[in-house]
Amino acid sequence: MTHTSGAAEDYLKTIYAHTEWQSDLITPSALAVRLGVAPSSVTEMVKKLAASGLLTHVPYGPLALTDTGRLRATAVVRRHRLIETWLVGEMGYDWDQVHDEAEILEHSISDRLLAAINARLGFPAHDPHGDPIPSADGTVLRPPAVLLAEVTVGHTGTVLRISDRDPAVLRELAADLIGPGTEFTLAAALTIVLADGQSRQLTTAAAASIWVTV
Amino acid sequence: MTHTSGAAEDYLKTIYAHTEWQSDLITPSALAVRLGVAPSSVTEMVKKLAASGLLTHVPYGPLALTDTGRLRATAVVRRHRLIETWLVGEMGYDWDQVHDEAEILEHSISDRLLAAINARLGFPAHDPHGDPIPSADGTVLRPPAVLLAEVTVGHTGTVLRISDRDPAVLRELAADLIGPGTEFTLAAALTIVLADGQSRQLTTAAAASIWVTV
DNA sequence: GCTATGGTTTCGGCATGACTAAAACGGATG
DNA sequence: CATCCGTTTTAGTCATGCCGAAACCATAGC
Structure with missing residues (x-):
């Protein structure tokens, strides 16, 4: 219906991504920081997105996507993640090189x-970072997960997802x-032992980017 | 160096394409028609492209690409044709559906x-329409060819290329x-006989889109 | 040689999209 | 109830790309 430009x-x-792994709504100022623009730009x-019926916004309040807006957002995320999966699966990219x-x-x-x-990819459910690929109707299958940084020593589990926010962390991991x-x-804090018995020392940034099974 | 937007x-x-199968330079008005814009837009x-050193233009005269401009143009054509070849070769498109x-x-x-x-494609030399794919350094290997419409009755040869200007012709062929x-x-004029003995009646538009061996 | 004509350029302008700084504003907190 | 931080309004900027109308140039024809 509405065209929805690249910037939109x-x-x-970004609004959608904020609620994907944590549940509070995003504020205009946080959005401005994430996008690297001035608050007035947000x-x-x-205003435009609300006028198009893609999000609701009470003045001075947080932002919430409408059903239509969420569908539009997951469509973008779906494209992004399928492309990443394709670049890694078929085009010889490493998972830390696909984002741009x-x-x-x-x-x-x-x-x-x-x-x-x-x-061609066989309808994958996850991208190379472990993020779920939304289906065409906007459904997202997201397993319960916690940050490695918030888990107690002795916890055993499986890595589910690495946040792609910090490229340096991706390369390191x-x-x-x-x-x-x-x-x-x-x-121990920041020390994990793998299945083969080898241990790895993690940075704080890495521990705050790794999501694992509960 | 210079950014070169999508429109540029x-x-x-388009300037390059005009000289690819015929040798006269393009005029501003012809370019305007091809691009569907007003002459003043051209x-x-x-002016911008000339300022960037991509083409030369004596006022009121025709347009000619500089070496840099030609390289930039062939790079775009190369991308276009490789993408078309890929869409047909790996992604299940038909050759009359790839252009857009x-x-x-x-x-x-x-x-x-x-x-x-x-x-992945094995460094193809031609796209699905038979157009040569320029190499990364701008080299274009173009075999001698004539329009089917300009060939004398009795001529035997091989189809080299179908112009992709007219989608209807592509579907028809x-x-x-x-x-x-x-x-x-x-x-006979507009009638060809294929290797298996079958004959085909062509439209004028088709005969003016088919390039064949000399 | 001169004029008419058709292509080209200049000019002034418009629309869109996205962004900004500064000032005004509102709401929760202390 | 005043303060302060986040938000919004205002009033612009900048870039890109486009247009119509009027001025302009070169050449073909008289």
Whole structure:
């Protein structure tokens, strides 16, 4: 219906992403920081998106996507994650190198091409970082997960997801062969032992980026 | 160096395309018609491109790409044609359906992804319409060819290329199983006989879109 | 040589999209 | 109830790309 430009898609995506792994609503100022724009820019775009029926916003309050807005947002996220999965699965990219390319292509790929990519990949449920790929109808299957940083020593589990917010963390973990599916025990704060008995020393930033089974 | 927006790339591509199969330079008015814009818009963009050193233009004269401009143009054409080849070769598109998708992606795909696609396809020399794919350094291998419409009755040869200007022609020829590589003899004006003895009645538009061996 | 004509350019302008700084504002907190 | 932080309004900027109308140039025809 409404066209939804590249920038608008980025706003929707960011608003959606904020609620994906934590449940509080995002405020205009937080959104401004995340997007690297001035607060007044957020107000302006929010006005447009609200006028298009994509989000609701009581003045001076937080932002909440409408059903339509959420669907639009998950569509962008779906494109992004399928593209990332494709780049890693078929095009020889490493998982720490796909973000920028996906960031661009997610705004220009057609539904048809996306469907073809999806079929070639065998309809994957997760992207290379372990993030769930929303289905075309907006459904997101997200397993219960906690941050490694918030788990008690002695906890045994499996890595479910690595946040792709910090590229340096991704490179570091890729070099350590830690990724979605890795089984571990938390031996001490910031120290994990893998299934093969090897141990790994993590940075604080890494522990705050790794989501694991409860 | 210079950024070269999507619109600028379309201008360069169109200027280049005009000289690819015929040798006269394009005039501003012809360019305006091809792009579907007003002549004054052409003048303006030409000014920018000339300022960026991508083309030369004596006032009231025709347009000619500089070496840099030609390289920039062939890069766009290369992206377009590799994407088309990929869509047909791996993604299940028919050759008459790829143009629009390529038109969009050609402006956003990265060099790295393009190289990966190129490698997967085995470094093809031609796209699905028979157009040569320029190499990364701008080299274009173009075989001698003539329009079917300009060939004398009795001529025997091979279809080299179908212009993708007119989608209706592409669909028509696809349905008739005529494409690059098809061998034929021109039995009468607008009538060709294929290698298996079957004959085909062509439209004028088709005959003016098919390039064949000399 | 001169004029008419058709293509080209200049000019003034518009629309869109996205962004900003500064000032005004509102609501919760102390 | 005053303060302060976050939000909104206001009033612009900047870039891109486009247009119509009027001025302009070069050349073909007389």
